[in-house]
Amino acid sequence: MTNLPRISPVAPRWSGWPSTKGFWLFLFPLPLLSASVLALASGKLSAVLANGSAFALFLLGALLTRRGLLGGRGAAVLRYGRSPILSLKNRGAGVVAAATAVTAFFAAGHGLPNSILFGAVALLAFHLLYELDPLHPPRISPGGEGEGERVRKTLVEAEQRILDIEHSARAIGNPELRRRLDRIAEQGREILGLIERRPRDLRRARQFLTVYLEGAQQVSAGYARTHKLADSRDLEQNFRTVLVTIEKVFAEQQGRLLEADVMDLDIQIEVLTNQLKNEGIL
């Protein structure tokens, strides 16, 4: 194995309390559980069914929302690809709104219009708190015939690689390595954002997309698969070293694309200044 420079690892730290995102959606419907139990004790079968089903619906909505908020492969909203119309978070929102309407109608005894209104208010509250995901991927302004579609396909593939990197990050126990991978994924997304804004940058970023991004995806997937099977400090250290290098490469690529932006702008300013001078305005 090649002698790679040793990078001091950050000692694994406690990564903190579990996230409380979406937690309140589990708490607010708890009275329905009590209502089901009371109804059961009173022998009111229809009330048991109504309250129990409503509670189950709320649980489902809360679970979908929490998975959507915490991220994960199924939760990712594809920016460039054709993601499902409803992301996990949006589906959670729909189920919570439906559960509210169902509870209002069947369990709380409200009329149909009132129940629908309750559902709509719940949906609005959800949006204010958690922000519903967009339904359509953004348009990519084409540079020429078929160019937009070619750029979009490349961005879709690249985005899928970034999603794989994020997925691998979640499978890795070491919080430091996970943070590095998350940073790499974020950098990757920013680079794709730059290419989306200026599709002609695709040429400049080709090596990044075909070599470094794909390499990062393969290495992180491989490590996520094997690190639990073999407790190897050397493997961890080598992986850490590779991640540091990848972060540097990604940062350089981002810098190059931004520099190109600035250079283009410089040239445009110079051209305009010369024109104004020729016209005698400057």
Added chain:
Amino acid sequence: MNQPDRPRPLARGFWLKALGWVLLAGSVGLVSCQALFSI
């Protein structure tokens, strides 16, 4: 590389989140409690 902070969208302000909490409690919380008290 130092990245400038992205400006937060106004809609995610404190008061709107507070309104969201009030509406969530007023819809989900309220109907759940009403269901309990109607047993």
